[in-house]
Amino acid sequence: MINFQYLRTTTAKSAIALLGKDKNAKFLAGGTNLIDLMKRGVTAPEKLIDINHVPLKQIRQIGNKIHIGALASNTAVADHPLIKEKLPLLSRALQAGASAQLRNVATVGGNMMQRTRCGYFYDIEMPCNKRQPGTGCGAMEGFNRMHAIFGTSEKCIAVHPSDMCVALIALDAEVILANAKGERKLSFKDFHRLAGDTPQLDNNLKADEMIIGLEIPTNNLAKNYHYLKVRDRASYAFALVSVAAAFEIVNNKITDVRLAMGGVAHKPWRLTASEIFLKGKEASLTNFEQAAQLAMKDAKSFGGNDFKLKLAPNTIIEALNLAKSKA
């Protein structure tokens, strides 16, 4: 048997202490991805620290920020009245992910930490630089229909599979991280990494750190928003392309706008140039189309995912249209 130590704790402090700086230790929350990875032989942690009993499930507003504990389930967040009222984009994105059963056990922190669903990553008989650096990228010249078009590297073209994270990057979330010395805040856009030369690293979480929760500033984006996920079946499928779109209109002009994409990069992909373009402009189809074109600068496809060069801008336009029609 591949033995591992199973530890359970009830406080964040002791969880962090148990983690130490042990690279072979992992936190176990919902386990919806980690257990699969262990079964497939992709990962074999020596120490599993069950943090399900750590009290980090609160969802509440403090001042102008909404705090979400790292162990709140995807369902709890999606269905919470505060989230539905103040951050409906996040609620919609969560509901677009996985299945009801998975969302019931999957946590916010776990969602951020999930690994790519690239088939080469999961099959230990195939090459994958993310799983085993130096073995090559199976997807580059193989099956890459699901793969990235932005920020790719020669080492890896995998995408981050989360829907939730696409909404979080759009909403300027911050991640609260803690180690034995104390807490630090990290902008959500800096949490996940591009593959670069180190595709084995998905994010900037340090070996001694634990995700405590999120802080999301309140906004005026609860009226015109949409999360559009294009996929191969109507539910329980990863995004070919997804778009989180939200904006505020004052006097017929866009005063605040957020745009992010999923299924296109190694991390949730914020469309900053498109946002800058749209700000101060009318919410018109022509402007949406231009914003979508701006988003596609530097896009690069690999054969199987060529269609994303067309699907991505189209999905941006459709998401913006649907956000507009919500009013």
Add this chain to the structure above:
Amino acid sequence: MEKNMLKDENDRVDGFLKVTGKAKYFAEYDLPGLTYGVLVTSTITKGKITTLETKAAEKAPGVVAVISHLNKPPAAAYEQEGGPQMKIFYTDKIFYNGQPIAIVVANTFERATYAASLVKATYAKETFNTDFEKALKDPKAKKLQGQADYKRGEENAYKTAEVKLEERYFLPIETHNPMELHGIIADWRPNNQLTVYAKTQGVKATQGTIANVFKIPMENIQVNSEFVGGGFGMALRTWPLEIATIMASKHIGKPVKLVVTRMQMFTMVGNRPAAIQTIGLGANKDGKLTGITHRAYGETSAYENFTEGVVNMAKFMYQCDNVNTSYVIVPVDLGVPIWMRGPGEATGAFALESAIDEMAHALDMDPLEFRIKNDPETDQQKNKPFSSKNIKEAYKMGAEKIGWRNRKNKPGSIVEGPWQTGYGVSVGVFNANRGKASVKGILKADGSLLLQSATSDIGPGTGTGMTLIASKLMGIPVDKITFELGDSSLPPAPSQGGSATLSTVGSAVNDVCVALKSTIAELAANSNMDATSNFVDVLKKNNLPQIEITKESQGGKERDNYSMYSFSIHFVQVKVNNLTGVVKISKIVSVGDSGTIVSPKTARSQMVGGAVGGIGMALTEESIIDHRYGRYINNNFADYHVPVNADVPEIDVNFINKPDPYINPMGAKGMGEIALIGFSAAVANAVFNATGKRIRTLPITPDKILA
């Protein structure tokens, strides 16, 4: 079977057991001393095993045995020349990636799984090809005739027609993927007595295969398979993994259970093979077909040939004096395919029924009108009348229900924002079979009737149908009738396949009931009772606790005189998003023309299930292989997309429900296959009507719409 909770007589007799978890499937049996088998599979695609290191596995905790070609336990047939090429554990050859090369048996499943990971093989690799299209293009690659060429009238007459088209259609590999994983429990006892709990569509077939491989008498082998969690064709043969498990049980003298993983469901229990088809159609300007040419190329394995009826439909479905077909199979280095619901015909109907729609468009005709105009009165292939065919009535019924009048013949006419709406229709057809089966009927003085036959129920509701046939004939309420199946010691019946069970076994039920009634009538007459006396009174009067009759039943000369088919019409309404390429099926109307409907609820379920399978074939299902490695990429339920509830709209199921006067005493024809056959073409045709885009490669995913 327990039958409480029946709300009405048409309820599924085992519905209560199934929804309460009391129905016991093969993997749920626990035997004293049960051990667990886990397969080690090849990681190369072609070549030979040079070394197989099993010591570490053998030493691992709880391991009972590691069985491979190194210690091949006795399997008499495999020791002889001939037989299958891929004789499990009797060859060191690797025919495909993921082929079982060893079974590790341990006292727990987890220990067996771990120990299996310790078995290490080295190989002498050979060059391989898993790419069917590549093999087809390669003039040096082997190609075999899959079916005799067929010709009626002039060959390739379409080429000289007033209006003609020639198009190519591609279908990828589909994997059956029933919910229940495949496997077996084998319990080999001294004196060559074997009991298995199998997942099989035919307990007698499983019994026969095992007897043949191990050269032991049939009566030594007991096969149990009362409940099957979906088969769709993949449980129509006894797979090497089952033989491996039996070998293991024989070797260690203990019962062994093997349940494959979802990943292994892609590599060792068959699939619907990929197919490339070209259809040539010719018509005159009035819309009469003048030529049909259907050429099909189907995938098969390098170690075993597999064929199916891909080009059957073209030969008789439409009135046309000039028809020619060919069917060629192309071996690749993959596991051998097997029949999957609507085998062959579902593949062929996608191409033919798409092409028919394309021809209607070329003629600027309503595709429904075009089909009606070319509907044959008799079967031109067999030169016989149809035993029954109500297809025009079915066209009319379905057209009304879907709202065909709202369809515009010009594609892309119905637009609302980015959504385009379209309507499509297609036809499905499958041989209406009747085989030979035996049923034992035991009529008891307590007022009950017990019926027994070694048939199977992979889900269609066999027990329910048989109970209803008997109830109607005998005038006995359904809760007093029990139908036992899935047990090889019962009177023989064929495997459940080819939509033939109701016709075949149902006829034997009919014959048994008729015989029981006539025996009761005789007994009544002999004991001076009224001919209409209740059988309970007659049995009591004669001091008989029960009477027992076994009947074998099969069809007669009617098949020489008539062409017998079941038909279906599928109508769909789709909405296609021209920005995102998403296709939503918004409405489905299916009409079955399959004779008398014996069991209305389970018949409806069959049609619903067929439509759901059809949605998968049309929009979502595709098994993807990386041909550089010969390995599947999407071999799991997250990435192999079977339709989910959200993909399935309400399905309006309708039946013509008119008896076929010739096929069997019930007038009922099979319908498992026709529920699916043709469906994918209806979707493709609707997508064309919505958008003007003709998609000839399944599944119709968003990327294809945007291309």
